[in-house]
Amino acid sequence: MISREGLINTALVFGLLLVPLWAHFSDEPYIVTLSTRVAILALAGVGLNLALGLGGLVSLGHAMFFGIGGYAAGILASHAQSYTPLFEWPVVIEGTQFMPVIWLVAIVASALVALLTGALSLRTSGVYFIMITLAFGQMFYYFTISWPAYGGEDGLSIYVRDRFPGLNTLVPIQFFGLCFAALMLALVVVARIARSGFGLALNAARQNEARVRAVGIEPYRLRLAAFVISGAITGLAGALYADLNRFVSPAMFSWQTSGEIMVFVILGGVARLFGPVAGAALFIILEEVLGGMSDYWHIWLGLLLLIVVLFARGGLIGLIAGQARRDSAGEGGGHG
């Protein structure tokens, strides 16, 4: 029998799929774009949730991967637009507007940065881990501000939507389809990881580090692998976000972006597979509804977050589906 959480997850998938389809046929492209934002931000949250929910890694630097993905898309597209190569020596590397290549570059670049930053930051724990991930993110933020070749503080515009074979990505519903597919794929990957020996050991390491060492598992390597996968998923989200907005800016790297991704996860439910989907959807709905009423809508978001943290630790999904099968990073301890 399907669990209550399973029903909620199914409803979220169908909701996220049917709303933009309805909007498409009702000639409401703005709602399709909003749904695309939900899918992309949920994807970023799915990446963070792997590190935070499963691994207990409270990272305040995931905007770094989001920004790297975004700038990978922006830089490759800008060179393709201007017909200038990225590098001429030792080999000529041209820009591209071919999405699969951009995504691959975004994933690989984010994963590499996650490997390097994770290798250092995972040697710390608690508040130090939070601070070091925040510091890495801010390093990238200030670097892009002072990088005039790619727009510096003003950011970088992508004048044409990147291409995907067989699709017209300028049609909002088709671009939504790509983002939705990427989100579903990431959810499948994370669900499989969570059930694998690796995911179970990662979860166990969050519960008790000494105990996993006693069964021959080194938590550092587990966490580093999780951090790299998590960064790669968030990087892919960044590349899609750049294509959605046709613009990238240093703001993608800012700590506020890291905080927002964490808010999606917490609102939806830390360690819940579909928590980031519910959280991103709720965030965008609140932004639209409350943002239309007042410029200070973040106050109400803050209040909601406070209520969730104090009274509904399983987030929106936990509130409806009941207590989590596993405790969350916030409840069961963690690295951060």
Added chain:
Amino acid sequence: MSLLRLDHVSAFYGPSQALFDVSLHVEPGEVVALMGRNGMGKTTTIKVVCRMLKHRGGALAFDGQDIARWPSHRAARAGLGLVPEGRRCFPNLTVRENLVAAARPGDWTLAKVAELFPRLEERQGQMASSLSGGEQQMLAIGRALMTNPRLLILDEATEGLAPVIRAEIWAAISRLKRETGLAILVVDKSLKELGLVADRGVILERGKTVWQGKFADLDQLTRDRFLGV
């Protein structure tokens, strides 16, 4: 060559010395009982063997290799399977997940653990935190076996359990000895049951090895003097 050998090992908790001179050895296929009253250094010795506590003096070798500088996960990978005191499972994983999380390639599989402890198979989808004390202990033993150890270390595996559950666990230990030839270092206070499985015994008194020999040679005088029974 001994599977495990400790020679004149000393260890400290901060400034307090807990082990002064511990020597023991476990041969392949042998069951050795590590005995002593409370606070005499049995669990500390186990922690030193499993590299959860660094020792300061003496020598420590597993399968002929000096493991003094190894971290605990490396010692576990080399074949030291620990069942810690207090049934420490991963409470928020199911029985099956506890076993899968620890699994490493080898003879011990989920099916084989289920054969040894049929209760675990019945409870495989249940959270470890919801198991009874005895079932948690079976899970802790199963989890250690899933690492496919060459030396199984049981630290007070039957402490605080109901007699019927204790009997079940001792039966499993006997079966392990009989059918697998796995070397076992067992810490327990139940001399009667230890007598049924142990080949040799080692007694610790105030952090020192004060007696070791064949379990059958453990006389009443020694028991009265060092074990208080």
